Amino acid sequence: MKVIVLGGGVIGVTTAYFLTEAGHEVTVYDRQPGPALETSFANAGEVSPGYASPWAGPGIPVKAVKWLLMKYGPLVVRPAFDPNMWSWLLKMLRNCTAERYALNKSRMVPLAEYSRDTLKALRESTGITYDERTKGTLQLFRKQKQLDGTGGDVEVLKKYGVPYEILDRDGCVGAEPALAAVREKFVGGLRLPGDETGDCKMFTDRLAELCVARGVIFEYGSTIRKIVRNRNRLTNVLTDTGWKSADAFVMAMGSYSSQFMRTLGRPIPVYPVKGYSITVPISNADAAPVSTVMDETYKVAITRLGDRIRVGGTAEISGYDLRLHESRRRTLEHSVGDLFPGGGDLKAASFWCGLRPMTPDGPPLIGLSEVANLYLNTGHGTLGWTMACGSAKVLADIMSNRVPEINARDLSPERYLKPI
Template sequence: MTILVLGAGAVGIATAWYLKKHGHDVTVIERQPEAALETSWGNGGVIHASEVEPWSQPGMPMKIVKWLGKENAPLLLRYGSIPHMWRWGLDFARNCTPERFAFNARANLELALYSLRSLQEIAAETQIAYDRATNGVMKIYRSKEALDGAERSCVALARHGLLYERVDVARALDLEPALKDTSPTLAGGLFFKRDEVGDCNKFTQGLAAQCAKLGVRFHYSTEIQRIETAGDKITGVITSVGRIAADQAVVALASYTTPLLKPLGIRIPIYPVKGLSITFARGNWGSAPRMPVIDDSRLFGLVPIGDRMRISGSAEITGFDTQPAMPRAEAVIANASYTFPELPRHLDLATARIWAGLRPVSPAGTPIIGATSLKGLWVNAGHGHLGWTLACGSGRALADIISGKRPEITLPPPQGAVAA
């Protein structure tokens, strides 16, 4: 069976890997000259079951309204985007009930744990070097109320496999000495021992190379113009280098999945939310954190990735704009510098990489994985802030479905015109 995978990000390449393992004839089409150069390039770097809660949660719609127009807001909705996203926004609000939020968080957790195991198996088989670290993740809180609230969510998810440890300030410092300077402001933290770190770009490019060794074909620097159909089934894809015939195709184009499928009458409810990261050399910062630190009150993450440090944060709803906004970058750096006062001495903006990418967010906050109304056309997109975390499990589960096998896990419920 000839299958096209549209998109060479982490999700697309993982899908291609597992499809090839099932014995299919696989071709990947990607507009960039290499794999993982867009959303998969500069994400936070953490593979974490600790961050599976959707953004569609109780109270979030009112917070977004309150944050309108505030450049330092954690989630900034630009006024110009409102007319283009009203339907998505209504679906988002419907998912903000306590019941829907809890259900969607559990679905993400099941997929995240499965995906972590799948990633570890791929890494063991291929020996890809991607700056993997297994020191866990620390989340810090500056009030007992915030810490108690976060632990309540962990308790609910612990029944479904989440591992966590509530730590006091002394234990937090023992696990992560870099918190010394901010320790007087802390109420405690949550430590997630099972979470890992890795460079998503390095892993995805390494896995693409392994796919090529197995016989997967790649068409890089190739624009996907439209999907060709005959009746109710797909027959191929029209690209900037011509037509490519196929029996089946998987659309793994993150936020760009929606506009590609819209002309076919297939509604995929994904909206792009711009995230931002600043990557810089660790250099001689000997006291830098040894594990990712996620600051609940300042809403940033500082993550060691190999010989680099990466600050991630910010969520901006502004359409398909991928230009980093300096006021947003400066706000993230200021927040990180509050927690880590030594950071400004080691962060040189002249050599740092300030990057922005589009998180493909669904209203439920769960990925959209499954068949469309067109025979042979599948979707694997909408992973939001969890693309790196959920990539391998999503690719594995969809490859099983396409191959006529029952996935090992229950996938999140369908959204839009996709059936799981």
């Protein structure tokens, strides 16, 4: 089958890889001059199945108000006259119940675990490298209340057999020795030893090279101008290099997927939530993190990537605005400077932002859309890197008329055809 993949980020490239491995003829179109130059470019670097949780959960509306009032708060809302923003927020609020949180998390964790295992298998079969580390993730709690509130998450981890450790101060320092210098600033942590880290951009670049070696064609610098639907099938797309046709199409354009789906009269509930990161050169390896530390108070991830520290966080709801706001940089600098003083050269840090494609309930949209030959692989939110390989493998199986290795029914876009 001839397949066009729209989007060359980590989701699009992994989709292309697994589709060509399944025997399909694949072409990828992306408006950027190379792969992974938008949301996949400088994310937090975590492959963290244990933290695969929906943002919508019990108590989130109250917490959101507190976060908005914090000096270094993790949430920013910039209201706009945008019906899609308010519709998405309303749907998200409707998912902020214990019952829906449990349901949505039960859909996310198996996919994230499967994706991590698929990434491992890919690494073993191809030898691909990307500054990867397999040293786990430490969620660090500055307050006893945070540590005491881990019961619900621990129960889910137990349910799905995810290894975990509840650590006191000494245990946290054992996992991340550099924290010894600031041990008075936290009370304990939750460590997930099965989590990994790695440079998503580096991975996507190298996987794209493997794709080319297997016959995948990449058309970079090729903006999608128009998508044409005849009755309920896509016939072709208009790019900067002309009209292109295929037997099937995959929408893997992140937050921009929803814009194109609206032009087809088949809207999907995916909305951009902007995240920021800084990439800090390591100045003292002994004072830098070993793997990933999640600063629970500020919702900031601090990750070791080779000779750099990637610091990512913030949820900014501001539509498709890609402006860099210095206040967000100060939040990231505060977190990493407070926990790992002297580990990196903050003055030499680069500053970046990207748009995470979020669904209101949390799980991504993977599978056939309402258009007969258009498939979706989008809506992964903050977990695109974590879920990329598993999502791509699931979709390749669906498109090849094979039964996926995990239950993917509830990841289908069909769940939004029913009232939520």
